[in-house]
Amino acid sequence: MIPFSIYLHIPFCRHRCNYCDFNTYAGQEKQIPAYLDALRHEIAILGQAAGIRLPVHTIFFGGGTPSLIAPGEIHRVLKQIEKEFDLLPNAEITMEANPGTVSRTQLEALRTAGVNRISFGMQSSHPEELQLLERIHAFEDVIDAVRWSRQAGFYNLSLDLIFGLPFQSLERWKTTLDHAISLKTEHLSLYSLTVEPGTRLNAWVQKGIVPAPDDDKAADMYEYAMVRLARECFRQYEISNWARVDNSGKDYASRHNLQYWLDQPYLGLGAGAHGYAGGVRTANVNAIGQYIRMMKKENSSVFPLSPANRVFEKINRETEMQEWMMVGLRLTEQGVSRAAFWARFSRQMEAVFGEEIENLLELGLLEWFGDQQDRLRLTHQGKLLGNQVFMQFVGD
Ligand code: SF4
Known part of the structure; x- marks a missing residue:
């Protein structure tokens, strides 16, 4: 686990x-x-x-x-x-x-x-x-x-x-x-x-x-x-x-x-904290007093929800794939790999994001690397324009 x-x-x-x-x-x-x-x-x-x-x-x-x-x-x-x-x-x-x-x-x-x-x-x-x-x-x-x-x-x-x-x-x-x-x-x-x-x-x-x-x-x-x-x-x-x-x-x-960058589960506890577990994103209420009151009221919850949640959202597969690319590409050394994408989603990375990747390769913001040329990471220029890269993977 x-x-x-x-x-x-x-x-x-x-x-x-x-x-x-x-x-x-x-x-x-x-x-x-x-x-x-x-x-x-x-x-x-x-x-x-x-x-x-x-x-x-x-x-x-x-x-x-x-x-x-x-x-x-x-x-x-x-x-x-x-x-x-x-x-x-x-x-x-x-x-x-x-x-x-x-x-x-x-x-x-x-x-x-x-x-x-x-x-x-x-x-x-x-x-x-x-x-x-x-x-x-x-x-x-x-x-x-x-x-x-x-x-x-x-x-x-x-x-x-x-x-x-x-x-x-x-x-x-x-x-x-x-x-x-x-x-x-x-x-x-x-x-x-x-x-x-x-x-x-x-x-x-x-x-x-x-x-x-x-x-x-x-x-x-x-x-x-x-x-x-x-x-x-x-x-x-x-x-x-x-x-x-x-x-x-x-x-x-x-x-x-x-x-966070490997898109693995975490619980976010306390006022305004964000969590992500079991495919659900959570965010707690921001105000200290409200957080204290909400926590006083309840003694149980359904995992991974908290009585202090102001919102929670089940992340669909498409969003999960987009987020996985966005956070993974922040890792400037290891980037993201085709194999890891397949292991997580049982899909080919390029079948889902072929156009975006091609576009960013052409702009010189991403590069393939590794013995098998199967890992994708930011180029030097890509590090300077990280947000432009990440935005490509966000849906309409
Ligand atoms: S108010 Fe200042 S010390 Fe407090 S969290 Fe913000 S930046 Fe940090």
Whole structure:
């Protein structure tokens, strides 16, 4: 049986950053105890609804700012998962953390609680850029956080960076990247800034207070990062993600995120979380109070549904094939294979997507590779125009 992944959403932040459109809330910390009760209840309901103790090989505390939750509470959540699910040995247990919210003792306690991977939101090493993004941390906090994490026994760390910021020069981006590399983490995620509707940053751009991100400059930064990180022995395994492989051959690619890109099942628990299991996509209500109330009302559900679902949808075969291509092609190294497509859908990949593939091959955005030339992946140009590629596979 394919092991499951569990995503747990922690929708609390000290401050709402101006570019953020995630489901997260500032100034709601008083709701944390009730929220965690509801989250444990949701774990219990889903675990019991499954009928068997489903194997779980990755857990991810995302947000929001999960590092605002006391390690003892994280431990209780993990215990609840262990009770209801078959948590496999060597499971990857990741927590996203804001470098401005962690201490050495907290990191030690998180390690003891069972968390074994931390992803820090570094974003930039320049104070002006961090200020522009309204981040509450300084680069020095990232240095401390990484050092304390190592001392606490974390051997799998990741940093998130953002490029393509208003006013950001290529030179500045190079320095941020240098600083991130100097911290010797096992993994890096690099995201191009998108100005999302409804954010304060969007309002500033509309009013001309800050310039809109420059796509060409962002593409230069991305290309620079690809070359620079390859030189540092980072392997780009996904459009936005790079990992090291250590001397023993251990690969530090995020196993949790690979679950999404390999189109494998995951449960999404907590306010606003999304899940995908048994061919059903689920999405929970966003508001914290509503989530807590909905979880209080019910004691059972039908797997993989949750009492907190705001929507659920049975995915038809055609959509499943489209999504499989879209997420699989994000994997820049391994791409998608004819054999895997056949194994999953009992159809020939080209019989379903022949026209789209041909079109993208002609545009130079996809290429066949492998001994048998039976795997398809993005070309260099395809990585720069990923969305254009993925959109080809979306139906009318
Ligand atoms: S810390 Fe992260 S999740 Fe919270 S508001 Fe800022 S960007 Fe959004």
